Amino acid sequence: MRQYLLKSILQIVPVLFLISIIVFVLVYVTGDPVSLMLSDTATDEDREILIAALGLDQPMHIQYFRFLGNMLQGDFGTSFRYDMPALPIVLERLPATFELAIAAMIVATVISIPLGILSATKRNSFLDIFVSGASVLGKAMPHFWLGIMLILLFAVEWKTLPVSGRGSWDHLILPAFTLGTGIAAEMTRLIRSSMLEILGQDYIRTARSKGLIETIVVYKHALRNSLIPVVTIMALQTSTLIGGTLITETIFSWPGMGQLIIQAVNTRDMAIVQAAVFVVAFLVIVSNILADILYRVLDPRIKYN
Structure with missing residues (x-):
């Protein structure tokens, strides 16, 4: 290792x-x-x-x-818009982007794991068909459209959540849900297919033949092994999260790196664009290495030669 x-x-x-x-x-x-x-x-x-x-x-x-x-x-030049070195400006916006990305991944995980398990255990039922259809719909919805619809509904019509900005926890709900929906849809389908494959394995049938209740069979024996491909997709979604923040942060005026990149592209502040592209690429590489480590944690049988 x-x-x-x-x-x-x-x-x-x-x-x-x-x-x-x-x-x-x-x-x-x-x-x-x-x-x-x-x-x-x-x-x-x-x-x-x-x-x-x-x-x-x-x-x-x-x-x-x-x-x-x-x-x-660490010198990518000076931003002519801010008259400051570019890299510190990008790194200053990074915590806000991390906050939104982590919240979106939590939303995606909370939604996808229960729905994926239910869809697999209730195969070919109405619930399975409904979850599969909702997953396709969630994957097809563009971030910008979903974000605007959520603003119109929760901020303008019902006035229950703030429209934009970064402050208290309620400012995070709408952008996190907007960004996490597409990821949740993809993870739900992956968890369903992975669970169906695991539930057909011999050791699952052995566990059931020993008289173990279905909850223990599903959540203790099947779920852990089915999460290995989920870790892969979560690592690959890092670039999707960063790319999604470009639109989501702009819609909700979230002061993160995505909004900074959009502003830099519009003003052709290439020092900012260069620094941001390099930082995003480095984060994607690190996330892939962390995914390899998580494989070993989830399944000690995996060996790296």
């Missing part, structure tokens, strides 16, 4: 190297970075001074290695 984790950590290096190339190219894909940073009244002399200051008059590979060296020191 230790050798496997060490190997996984070492594999992060080439991945981050490729990400650094993508992040570097982002500046040039979006247009001339000098034109983005200068006002319309800037002269040609101002343009030449800025080009020399940014090192854009040097060959492309020299610019990249300069960018790579700065990136290794």
